[in-house]
Amino acid sequence: MNIPFPSNELERVIRLSEYDLDYSDLESQFKDLTKLAAKVAGTxxxxxxxxxxxxxxxVSTHGIPALQMPREDSVCTYTIMGEESFEIRDLTRDERFNNKFYVTDDPNLTYYWGIPLKDEKGFNLGALCVMDKHAKDLSPEKVELLKIIADEIVNRLKILLTIQQLKTKMNDMSQNNKRVAHDIRGPLGGIIGLAQVIKEQGNENSLEEVLEFIHLIQKSGKSLLELADDILSENFQEPQKVKINPHTELNLELLKGKLLDMYGVQAKQKEVNLSISLNQEHGHLPFNKNKMLQVIGNLISNAIKFTSSGGDVSVNLDLEEVDEKKNLSVVVRDTGKGLSQEQINQILDGNAKSMNGTGGETGFGFGLPLVKHLVESMQGKMSIKSVQGQYSQFEITLPA
Structure with a gap:
């Protein structure tokens, strides 16, 4: 069965990535709205x-545990194709869904109603949906209320995006302050050193007035140098002791945990062994969270998709610091079907073609182009190694 996707799909997933959302950490932001939607619909x-x-x-649920699924299995994949609400009164009679696990097994769903979550730029980021084991009749008044709830969800996503952008700007300002402080330390150190030499020479020549003047220069220079040191050391905190802001920062330990939580389910469903290792020496150093989950997550999903049951997907994380700049190094390797040199070139050129996974998963062809777009927009690098029938290995380096 051909699974539809929006005509602007690449632009849509790029737009979603700009929100830089942690899908595992949004429940509290929307819990009240999912509960309200169920109450309004009576589902x-x-x-x-x-x-x-x-x-x-x-990202938020009511009446069912939090879940994730391949998009080709979801009803909401069809909802985001349109502008208005999408309703199926009996899933058991619709050949697109009557064999899906949520219809044939618990919770044995029958009814579905959903509406796309369209942001201010016109992209359907996802959907609000209500479902039940029994058929429902939603009155026009209930439909209007559900649309209002959907609008509020989009408003909150917009707020989260705005907060993220503000925090990024504040972080940039902090980094600029550090650079300025670093730039002035060298000249100030030279001035203080020179003043010390002149002072010593002045002592020999008994130039008391000059000595007093030089003493003031030295005292002022030391004050500025201490101020620069304060900025550089972030109030004298060592890097290992800096408290991480979970909204804007990660470290390798936290990143590993989030990736296992988010993508371990996909691996388990397909019986693929997912392992993540890291350089323990750098495990607690903080770095910018900016779109890291989107980039690495897409690589992991892609690796799982093209690895057969019983196969392995390994991820190695490291944080390198060169010339006071941090670079996140990520290597994702799988024991899947591999890639030809032509396919590798197509990926690196941004012309990757859709392919079905080893388990018959539908290929939409937008995961790797999204990764390439994000890596390039972050001034990172990506390389690919592969042997057909043996393995594929994606290696990315991102400024952190």
């Missing part, structure tokens, strides 16, 4: 779903 279940290149993420 047992309601979900807020965001749909990326590979996966439908239920």
């Amino acid at each position: 047992e279940i309601s979900l807020i779903n965001l749909i990326d290149s590979f996966t439908q993420w239920s």
Whole structure:
């Protein structure tokens, strides 16, 4: 069965990546709205779903545990194709969905109603949906209320985006302050050293007035140097002791945990062994969170997709610091079907073609182009090694 996707799909997933969302950490932001949606509709279940290149993420749920699923299995994949609400009164009679696990097994759903979450730029980021085991009749008044709830979800996503942008700007300002402080330390150190020499010479020549003047220069220079040191050391905190802001920062330990939480389910569903290792020496050093989960997550999903059951997907994380600049190094390797040199060239040129996964998963062809776009926009680098029938290895380096 051909699974539809929006005509602007690449632009849509790029737009979703700009929100830089942690799909595993949004429940508290929207819990009240999912509960309200279920109460308004009179259904047992309601979900807020965001749909990326590979996966439908239920970032907030009511009446059902948090879940994720391949986007080709979801009803909301069809919802984001349109502008208005999408309703299926009996999933068991619709050949597109009657064999899906949520229809044939618990919770044995019958009814679905959903509406796209369209942001201010016109992109459907996902959908608000309500579902039940029994058929429902939603009055026009209830539909209007559900649309208002959907608008509020989009408003909150916009607020999260705005906050993220403000924090990024504040972080940039902090980095600029550090650079300025670093730039002035050298000249100030030279001035202080020169003043010390002149002072010593002046002592020999008994130039008391000059000595007093030089003493003032030295005292002022030392004050400025201490101020510069304060900025550079962030109030004298050592890097290992800096408290990480989970909204804007990660370290390798936290990143490993989030990746396992988010993508371990996909690996388990396909019986693929997912392992993540890191350089323990750098495990607690903080770095910018900016779109790291989107880049690495897409690589992991892609690796799982093209690895057969029983195969392995390994991820290695490291943080390198060169000339006071941090670079995140990520290597994702799988024991999947591999890539030809032509396919590697197509990926690196941004012309990757859609391919179905080893388990028959639908290929949409937008995951790797999104990774390439994000890596380039972050001034990072990506390389690919592969042997057909043996393995594929993606290595990226990103400024952190």
